[in-house]
Amino acid sequence: MSGSVGFVGAVRLTLRVVVRQLLTRGRALALVVLGAFLALLSFAVGSSDRVEDPIEDGVRLLDLAGFTLLVPVVALVFAAASLGDLREDRTLVYLWLRPIGRAPVVIGAWLGSIIISLPFTLPALVLSGVLLDAGSDVVVAAAAATCVGVVAYTAVFVLLGLLVRNAVIWGVGYVLMWEGLIAQFGAATARAAIRGYTRSILASITDVELNLGELSLMSGIAGALIITMTALVLAVVRLGAMEID
Amino acid sequence: MTAAEIFDQGYRRFDGERAGIVSSVRSVVWYTTKSMLGIGRKGRHKVFPVIIAMIAFLPTVIIFGIVALFGDVSNGIRPDYYEFLGPSESFGFLIFAHFLYAVAVAPEAIVRDRRDGMVALYMSTPLTRWTYLIAKTVAVAGTMAIVVLGPALLLLLGYTIQGQGPDGFGDWFLVFAKLLLGGLIIVITYCGVSLGISSLTDRRAFASVAVLLVLLGGSIVAGTLVEELEMSSKYLVFDPLGSPFESAIRLFGDTSNGPAGAVSDLSVTVGVIGWILAGFGVLVGRYRKLSVI
């Protein structure tokens, strides 16, 4: 007769199955192409002699292509599907009706999403930072902002996958409407958008001024972590309260 | 009596009136439109259409409010009609309505049919794959036209009722025709790109992400090439978001203030036609090969 599964064991089991289900060849190929495109663009900007301020222009490119598009989209594709696909495929029951707590399932799905998202974002952005040829600060800033961005976006999108069906569509709506439009209205709404924090990290390390990215490095990291923790706690509560098919 | 007997009832033909291919197309257009706008579906299917409509019609409502409160609108703050067609300087956020439509709503029109096996069912009716695609395109373009053209035409109507519209029937009709043509260029471009990409995947979510990446990514690449690398502004024709709006402005004899203003009319036209052909080309190519059973 079986007992219950420990926290770490349950995290490991969830992580394993989520990674196995998420990583399809089609997704991987599409996202590698996307990352390569960003690197190519960075190479073009880095090697051009027409760029007036390589650091400023480079950081703006990273902000626009990397942190408006690549990082949120990669995190969305994987994290929203991590538990969202299980829910829509009606396989969540195989993790839910088990002697396992709710928290390790959420943590496992989140860690799984991070583990898959990072290889599709971090190399592309670090490479872009290098190819921009604008100093080591840009590379460090790109790496730091990518890690923080992936950690926070995946947490929010794991939650989204548990909240709504077709989470990717809603996630696209969130990235466009909230991160892209509403968060531009002012400093207060920018605090509730992850992009405000990734921007702040980019801006504070490189000393480039970015609109609504005026927080200090530590505040940027802390803000993103608060969003992450909040999203994860809500996801645990949601998983415990939801109806499973 | 034998142990068993089968009574041959024969095939019973449908003897009623056959409504024909036009009716089939009309039916597909209507049900696709309903499905995209969330009519007759649960609340969550209505969220995106409602948000899009709110963004699209917000400036028109504001202008109407100003006109209602203050009467005559001075030329200084009076926007041109075409500004309501797309991302002009004053109403840049309108692009979100168009963009959101192309990303979140339009893929619904064809992706679900393939995933659910409905295409095969449609092919068992008088529809062919081409009439089916025409019906789907009409549905997507028709609903998108409400978002793109609706605000501008409403503004024209409002001004006309207030007695502040174009002078004389000739002028009025010219403005109307230009708005219609400009709007259609934008609609057909976004519609082509969105449907073309959506034809490549059976998952609506991936279709949305891919449309997002092509539209936004294309815009970022073109912008970087021209603004950061100071390459020829001709490269802006690779911007799928901006180029159709630029060509709509050109119909009114204007150009936008940024680097796109420096691109020749010919290049802008070639760019837009290129996007339209690319989008619909992928769509047609994909459905030509699609095995429906």
Added chain:
Amino acid sequence: MSNLPPPPSSPASQPPPPTADAVAVAGIAKPIEGPVMVEAAGVTKSFGNVVAVSDVTFQVGAGVTALLGPNGAGKSTLFRMLCGLTPPTRGTVRVLGRDARREKVVRGRIGLAPQQDALFDRLTAHEFVRFAGETHALSGAALDAAVAESLSHVELVDQTTKIVGSFSKGMRQRVKLAAALVNDPDVLILDEPLTGLDPVQRNRMIDLFHDLAERGKCILVSSHVLDEVARLGSNVLVISQGRLAASGDYRALRELMDDRPHRIRLRTDEPRRVAAALIERGVADSVEVASTAVVASTVDVDRFGREAAPIAVEHGAQLNELVPLDDDLESVFRYLVERRR
């Protein structure tokens, strides 16, 4: 380790007689032998304005119990509530005295084969069942043994390379069953488990369910295929339009349905004469006459049984056979379900 009541695993450790009194449901008394393992008390589930399950009360002990009802009757919803997958709108459900939605320990003693054809498609059958075992806290040699045993029950031991996404419906169904069995659950909840299986596999599964029942497990099986249920065992819960229509042994249920005539067939060489006499004496309410048989309808089966043979003798007829026609599950089911409509 849990402090749940132990399962009635062997006759020697059999706990004292029924913890529950005979439970009256839908007017039918159904005593439970052994401890109550699954219990629903006044359970109602609504989805908006739609009431899927309405005020259902029952208790089930060890053995095979079939949940029977037409499509859309509320069987799956009831199972989902028992497993804690969805909370009841009103009432309580208990498995081994616990709420599976809140208490994870009891979830480790349930095996569920859900109705949907959903598996982790990118795993092999072996990996899927192994994963199920690991999520039930099995490890090492115990896990290996449990996986091998479950897969051998469903004859999928050799399926170690092909992913389940490429399996046929029947094979997927067997993988699901193996995963439900891997933790040697005390309560096995199987939603339409025989769908997609061929006749040989069905027989094998039914035998397996009986074996498990004999080991003191509680097995709840839903189905709308009556032949299947009749072979699973005689204990049924009949659900119709979200309400519990009856519970108990279906043969006993038939006996209780006194307000409807029973149909009985008599084989005789003088069907016309016997039919006339049955009507004349008031033993049968109606008769159908064929060349060598009479099918009679009667509300009083006992009297019919007592008087049919003497009547035949009186009229010089030879009585070759006397068979009740609707003592089968189908007639019970049709009667209970149609009465509700």
